Amino acid sequence: MPVVRPVSRRQVLGSRVRAQQLDRRAGTVADTAVLDQGVQDTGTDGARWALALRGVDPATVGRDELALAWTLRGAPHLYRRADLPAVAAATAPFSEADAGKRIYDAAKPLRAAGISVVDALDRIADRMREIVSAPTVKGEVSARLTAVLEPPYLRDCVPCGAVHPWEMPFRLAALRAGLELEEGTSPPVLRPVDGLVPAGAAPRRFDVVHGSLQLLGPATPQHVAGLLDAPVADVKARWPHDAVEVDVEGERRWLLAEDADRLDDDVPEGVRLLGPYDLFLQGRDRALVVPDAARAKDLWRTLGRPGAVLADSELAGTWRARKAGRQLTVTVQAWQPLPPGLRERIGEQAERLAAFRGLSLRALELVD
Numbered sequence: 001m002p003v004v005r006p007v008s009r010r011q012v013l014g015s016r017v018r019a020q021q022l023d024r025r026a027g028t029v030a031d032t033a034v035l036d037q038g039v040q041d042t043g044t045d046g047a048r049w050a051l052a053l054r055g056v057d058p059a060t061v062g063r064d065e066l067a068l069a070w071t072l073r074g075a076p077h078l079y080r081r082a083d084l085p086a087v088a089a090a091t092a093p094f095s096e097a098d099a100g101k102r103i104y105d106a107a108k109p110l111r112a113a114g115i116s117v118v119d120a121l122d123r124i125a126d127r128m129r130e131i132v133s134a135p136t137v138k139g140e141v142s143a144r145l146t147a148v149l150e151p152p153y154l155r156d157c158v159p160c161g162a163v164h165p166w167e168m169p170f171r172l173a174a175l176r177a178g179l180e181l182e183e184g185t186s187p188p189v190l191r192p193v194d195g196l197v198p199a200g201a202a203p204r205r206f207d208v209v210h211g212s213l214q215l216l217g218p219a220t221p222q223h224v225a226g227l228l229d230a231p232v233a234d235v236k237a238r239w240p241h242d243a244v245e246v247d248v249e250g251e252r253r254w255l256l257a258e259d260a261d262r263l264d265d266d267v268p269e270g271v272r273l274l275g276p277y278d279l280f281l282q283g284r285d286r287a288l289v290v291p292d293a294a295r296a297k298d299l300w301r302t303l304g305r306p307g308a309v310l311a312d313s314e315l316a317g318t319w320r321a322r323k324a325g326r327q328l329t330v331t332v333q334a335w336q337p338l339p340p341g342l343r344e345r346i347g348e349q350a351e352r353l354a355a356f357r358g359l360s361l362r363a364l365e366l367v368d
Contacts, residue, residue: 006262007218007246007253009288015255015262015359019215020054020279022310027055029065029080034279037211038077038087041183041307042067042277044321045356047078050279052356053272067193068181070171072208073229074102075277076181076188083206088175088198091205093118094234102229106166108157115153120153124169125176128190132179135191142170209238210256216283218246218253226284248288259333267312271345273319273353274331276305290315295335305323306333310343321353327362328354334368 017023020034029035032054041047047068048058067081071091093099099117100107110120124145131144143180144163146154154168178196181274182189204210212224221239225232243254246263255263274280281299283289290296299308299318306318309332317334330350338346346363354361 001035004252005244005246005260005263007248008265009249010267010313011263011265012218012248012288014264014266014268015218015259016216016280016283017268017270017310018262019217019259022054022272022280023270024055026057026260029056029061032056033216035066035078035080036083036205037208037215037279038069038071038079038091039279040277041076041078043275045275045353049275049353049356052080053274053278058356066183067112068183069175069179070181071175072227074168074171078183080179083194084175084180084193084196085199086202086206088196089200090196090202090208092093092176093121093172094230094238098234101231102172103166103168106169109152109155113150115152121169121173121176124149124153124173125164128173128177128179130190132177132190132192135182135189138184138190141190143364145170205237209235210240213240213243213256214252214259215279217255217259218248219255219283219285220251220253223253223284227282261347269312270310271312271342271348271349272310273346274308274310276307278308280310281308292335309334309346323357323359324362326359328357328359329363329365330354330361331365331367334366337368338366 021027021032032051033290034054039047039050052058064081066078067084068076068078093102096116096118099121103117107117110117127145127148128141132142141194145165146163149165152161153165156163157168174190178193179190180193182191182284209224212227213219221232221235225235240256242257244257244260286296286300290299299306306320307320308315309317317332319330319332321328321330330353332346343366350364351361
């Protein structure tokens with residue numbers, strides 16, 4: 001029986017910092033690993049800030065080098081534009097069961113009408129492709145879809161006081177229809193991507209199970225399924241053949257064999273003000289990342305989620321920023337007293353955030 005390697009919490013966090021390149025000073029769109037899996041674009045600073053934290057200078061990114069699409073969990077993610085055919089294939093539902101899970105309650109009326117969820121996504125995509133021939137605001141696309149779709153595809157929306165398509169099928173069908181989102185639009189504007197045809201099969205580096213293990217490993221199938229919002233059975237069926245078992249503080253987990261050398265005791269140095277939906281915070285093993293339950297509850301609150309201060313691979317507190325005119329104030333809620341050196345490094349990152357927003361830093365407020 002092979003010996004299972006013990007891995008500490010510290011090694012797990014350090015490995016993730018390295019895998020996600022949060023410890024590097026400079027990089028490009030081409031060599032940024034998280035773009036293979038998509039960078040979630042949620043919150044004030046969104047995906048572009050996440051790239052900046054990984055060394056990508058916004059000034060060096062070509063205007064059309066990146067593209068935004070609704071993919072995993074129905075959330076908007078930023079990808080390399082050239083990768084969209086592979087992304088469309090890699091992020092499509094694994095199975096009928098997976099498709100049903102991803103669209104939540106919208107699956108029930110479809111199945112009651114004898115319509116498979118996969119077929120429903122295709123039908124919605126076909127109609128969206130016909131409707132969106134030029135940049136079109138989401139509300140208009142929704143209204144025009146309502147006029148051409150049958151009742152099982154529609155819902156009575158009490159807050160809106162109207163009938164319109166279910167939200168998750170709408171989002172998950174958009175890339176299937178060859179549509180992207182225009183960055184910085186609210187409400188969202190959809191537009192066609194010229195010539196986009198999903199690849200027949202995506203290269204391994206775009207595989208979402210493989211990518212989850214690579215960027216958020218060591219992990220279990222349950223962790224990966226939670227991240228992808230997919231059935232555990234589908235994740236297990238696609239589990240990488242070269243995943244090796246390790247013991248993380250008494251729990252069986254797996255990581256890719258090629259990534260084993262990232263598990264060492266050296267702590268990656270660096271301070272980062274992670275956005276609320278940064279990939280480092282997206283793992284489903286929250287109790288390992290933040291063992292204190294009260295701190296975890298505050299960090300991962302449902303509404304009004306703060307950012308997190310990453311200091312040498314450990315989370316040291318939360319942060320929020322408020323704008324007044326052309327100035328920014330960053331408030332850090334520290335989880336323990338901060339040594340002077342760390343205070344200075346957080347201040348440097350607050351300056352960086354202000355510059356990213358095109359503002360000047362008015363103040364850094366530290367609350368111990």
